[in-house]
Amino acid sequence: MSDANMEEKVEQATSSKTISLPISRVRLIMKSSPDVSCINQDALFLTTKATELFVQHLALSSFKNGSGKETNTLSYSDLANVAEETETFQFLTDILPKKILAREYLKSLEEMKKEDGNL
Amino acid sequence: NLTILKLMDGDGSTTDASQLGITGEYMTGGHFVLQAQDDEGEEGLNDHDDGNGSKDNFREQDIFLPIAKVARIMKNAVPQTGKIAKDAKECVQECVSEFISFITSEARERCHQEKRKTINGEDILFAMSTLGFDMYVEPLKHYLQKFREAMKGEKGISAVTVSEGMGEELADDTFTNQLPAGIITADGQQQNVMVYTTSYQQIPGVQQLQFS
Numbered sequence: 001m002s003d004a005n006m007e008e009k010v011e012q013a014t015s016s017k018t019i020s021l022p023i024s025r026v027r028l029i030m031k032s033s034p035d036v037s038c039i040n041q042d043a044l045f046l047t048t049k050a051t052e053l054f055v056q057h058l059a060l061s062s063f064k065n066g067s068g069k070e071t072n073t074l075s076y077s078d079l080a081n082v083a084e085e086t087e088t089f090q091f092l093t094d095i096l097p098k099k100i101l102a103r104e105y106l107k108s109l110e111e112m113k114k115e116d117g118n119l
Numbered sequence: 120n121l122t123i124l125k126l127m128d129g130d131g132s133t134t135d136a137s138q139l140g141i142t143g144e145y146m147t148g149g150h151f152v153l154q155a156q157d158d159e160g161e162e163g164l165n166d167h168d169d170g171n172g173s174k175d176n177f178r179e180q181d182i183f184l185p186i187a188k189v190a191r192i193m194k195n196a197v198p199q200t201g202k203i204a205k206d207a208k209e210c211v212q213e214c215v216s217e218f219i220s221f222i223t224s225e226a227r228e229r230c231h232q233e234k235r236k237t238i239n240g241e242d243i244l245f246a247m248s249t250l251g252f253d254m255y256v257e258p259l260k261h262y263l264q265k266f267r268e269a270m271k272g273e274k275g276i277s278a279v280t281v282s283e284g285m286g287e288e289l290a291d292d293t294f295t296n297q298l299p300a301g302i303i304t305a306d307g308q309q310q311n312v313m314v315y316t317t318s319y320q321q322i323p324g325v326q327q328l329q330f331s
Contacts, residue, residue: 009269021184029182029216030238033223035231041270042240042263043226047219049262050247053255054218055189056196058211063197073202074193079210088251091221092214 001041003027010045021048061086183212222246 001009003024011020026048030039059074065085066078076099083092190208197203223238225246230238240263247255 010266021188025182025184026219029184029219030223032182033220033227036223036227036238038237040237040239042267043238043243045266046240046243046259046263047222049259050222050243050252050255051184051215051219052192053258054252055192055211055215058214059193059196059203062207063201072200073204074197074207075204076206076210079207079214091250092217095213095217096210 006041006045010048021051023048026051058082058089061089183216186212189215221250222252225250 003022007020007023010023023044027039027044030036030044030047058079062078062082063074065082066074076096079092080096080098083089083096084098186208189212190203193203193208193211194201222243223246226238226242229245230236230242244256244259247253247259
């Protein structure tokens with residue numbers, strides 16, 4: 001059964017308005033893990049579906065957790081914060097480093113240099 | 120205390136901190152990514168290449184799901200009036216690949232421990248549970264059932280149940296009813312072999328196969 005065929009079946013089965021993610025790409029990502037050779041159809045389907053749930057889960061948690069200001073926008077830092085604060089999402093902390101503006105960093109760099117100079 | 124500093128330039132490329140002459144002793148603790156400018160999310164960051172086709176150096180960790188689809192799922196998940204910054208979409212794109220790899224390696228572990236070569240549905244569900252995503256398991260089982268029902272209708276083929284522990288390769292003429300669903304093998308070719316499952320259902324009239 002081709003991927004396209006399978007994706008069609010997935011849409012039929014779930015009959016949901018959610019977007020069906022490309023199975024072939026999911027498989028590609030799975031196979032980039034070391035020592036993975038064979039993946040059966042169920043596993044592929046479950047992973048694809050789980051990924052969808054994951055996106056929803058991550059987006060909603062971050063949005064709710066976020067700023068609380070009236071920006072109503074999900075930002076990168078909302079995601080970084082939720083990764084740090086929620087146990088389930090802690091595996092993401094390495095790829096979600098917190099950002100600071102370059103000028104702020106360079107400023108603190110200057111300050112550190114000054115401190116060193118005073119020693 | 121390892122610190123990773125990535126400088127993000129206006130065009131989305133990154134520069135090594137070392138190129139700015141920043142040495143180790145000036146690095147602050149913790150992880151930081153520097154932004155060259157105020158990032159409102161609309162400018163400065165390249166969209167990840169959906170097709171991965173135009174990247175010259177194709178790294179495994181650069182494989183992502185299409186950003187438009189990811190973004191759509193996010194949009195549907197948050198309240199209707201909510202907006203999503205562009206860098207948040209790209210970030211979730213990366214998180215998704217990380218998630219898939221995370222689940223896969225755990226599933227593969229279990230598979231390996233049980234001396235099997237093919238990752239099956241149970242391995243995935245088990246991995247979810249182990250890694251803190253057990254809230255997904257019940258909904259996933261539900262979807263899986265629907266999926267299998269949809270698959271069953273394919274050319275009137277019935278599912279055959281087998282118990283665990285069987286060898287991976289089976290001769291084509293071993294069974295009278297064959298599920299043409301393919302197993303994805305390492306060389307990317309699909310082969311018409313049996314789909315291995317733990318017993319979800321029994322089909323009357325089809326011979327139960329037992330492997331010790």
